[in-house]
Amino acid sequence: MKYMNKNIKLCILIIASFILGGALTYTILRFSPEGNITQTITKNGQVITEKNSLAASVEKVKDAVVMMQAYKGGELASTGTGFVYKIEDKYAYVLTNQHVVNGGDEVKVVLSNDEVKDGKIMGHDEYLDLAVIRIEKGNNMTYVSLKESASTKEGDTIFTIGTPLGSSYRGSVTAGVLSGKDRLVTVSVNGMSSGDWVMKVLQMDAAVNPGNSGGPLFNVNGDVIGIISMKLVQEEIEGMGFAISSEIVMNHLDTLEKGKEIEWPVMGITMANASDQAAMYRYGNTTKSSDGVIIASVEDGSGAEKAGIKKGDVIIKINGEETRNAAYLRYELYKYKPGDTIDVTYTRDGKENTTKVKLEKED
Numbered sequence: 001m002k003y004m005n006k007n008i009k010l011c012i013l014i015i016a017s018f019i020l021g022g023a024l025t026y027t028i029l030r031f032s033p034e035g036n037i038t039q040t041i042t043k044n045g046q047v048i049t050e051k052n053s054l055a056a057s058v059e060k061v062k063d064a065v066v067m068m069q070a071y072k073g074g075e076l077a078s079t080g081t082g083f084v085y086k087i088e089d090k091y092a093y094v095l096t097n098q099h100v101v102n103g104g105d106e107v108k109v110v111l112s113n114d115e116v117k118d119g120k121i122m123g124h125d126e127y128l129d130l131a132v133i134r135i136e137k138g139n140n141m142t143y144v145s146l147k148e149s150a151s152t153k154e155g156d157t158i159f160t161i162g163t164p165l166g167s168s169y170r171g172s173v174t175a176g177v178l179s180g181k182d183r184l185v186t187v188s189v190n191g192m193s194s195g196d197w198v199m200k201v202l203q204m205d206a207a208v209n210p211g212n213s214g215g216p217l218f219n220v221n222g223d224v225i226g227i228i229s230m231k232l233v234q235e236e237i238e239g240m241g242f243a244i245s246s247e248i249v250m251n252h253l254d255t256l257e258k259g260k261e262i263e264w265p266v267m268g269i270t271m272a273n274a275s276d277q278a279a280m281y282r283y284g285n286t287t288k289s290s291d292g293v294i295i296a297s298v299e300d301g302s303g304a305e306k307a308g309i310k311k312g313d314v315i316i317k318i319n320g321e322e323t324r325n326a327a328y329l330r331y332e333l334y335k336y337k338p339g340d341t342i343d344v345t346y347t348r349d350g351k352e353n354t355t356k357v358k359l360e361k362e363d
Contacts, residue, residue, distance in 0.1 A: 057222040070104030081162040081215030084143040094133040096214030123256030147223035164209035176206035198331035201242040208241035217243040265359035268302020284312035292316040317345035
């Protein structure tokens with residue numbers, strides 16, 4: 001009888017374990033973003049189960065995504081997307097692209113519940129293409145968290161929520177995969193016809209349209225791993241969008257929140273692309289070169305002058321990394337801070353030289 005009671009208890013324990021284990025497994029699959037299950041019933045009554053839907057993740061983060069409106073002289077000048085990343089006692093903080101709000105004298109932030117908030121630009125930078133906007137805290141406002149993109153791999157599912165083509169399509173969700181990491185894309189930040197800056201970005205195939213700029217790029221769990229910044233627009237290209245990685249954002253977020261300017265380092269030179277033969281001759285260099293930047297002038301007392309760099313020299317490397325043109329030189333240079341010392345490799349009279357340059361703060 002004693003052994004029978006033990007066997008009965010053991011059977012009950014095993015059955016209970018199966019029931020609890022099954023319930024736990026279902027709960028995880030049903031409610032976790034990575035394994036969300038949705039069911040729909042077709043006209044003939046057949047039940048269709050969809051696994052790995054993004055619906056749970058979208059539901060979790062959608063109210064943190066906002067529409068940005070920039071006004072100039074009382075007229076709507078541009079629209080874009082942003083997202084709330086932090087909420088304090090009185091205020092909420094929104095991230096977006098600098099080019100979304102640049103040029104406007106008034107910024108409005110439209111929440112998912114249609115509340116409209118006046119926005120104050122706390123800090124922005126044209127090279128990073130980032131802006132932090134502060135608004136008064138709204139009702140039932142939520143925020144999303146930034147997570148390093150390094151943990152995301154090519155082929156991972158990503159999605160974004162934005163405002164393509166204006167308010168009529170606010171809250172549009174598009175999804176795809178992370179197509180590439182650490183892509184170097186040349187862009188213009190000063191209104192020049194040619195690119196003058198290189199951005200390191202994430203590549204994705206999720207649909208990106210005008211108005212998506214500044215919106216969050218989410219991983220499958222609803223963490224922000226990037227900020228939508230641009231897409232390649234050419235007739236033969238389809239599905240190539242780019243986002244600023246979250247690591248770049250987090251490195252500068254505190255500075256932008258406090259309204260401080262990003263301190264970019266300078267060597268004390270003006271320059272032109274060495275591939276421009278007219279510029280090469282103009283600045284006293286008769287050699288032919290396709291890569292590098294030619295020095296047009298050197299500021300008196302600058303780090304470059306102290307290091308012996310002269311007009312007509314062609315800089316080809318910074319700390320061993322090639323500087324194929326002015327955009328790439330800035331990209332390599334802006335990895336460092338004022339006060340840092342870098343190795344600059346340049347050519348003069350056909351000979352390669354390397355010198356150390358102490359970087360200074362841009363005036």
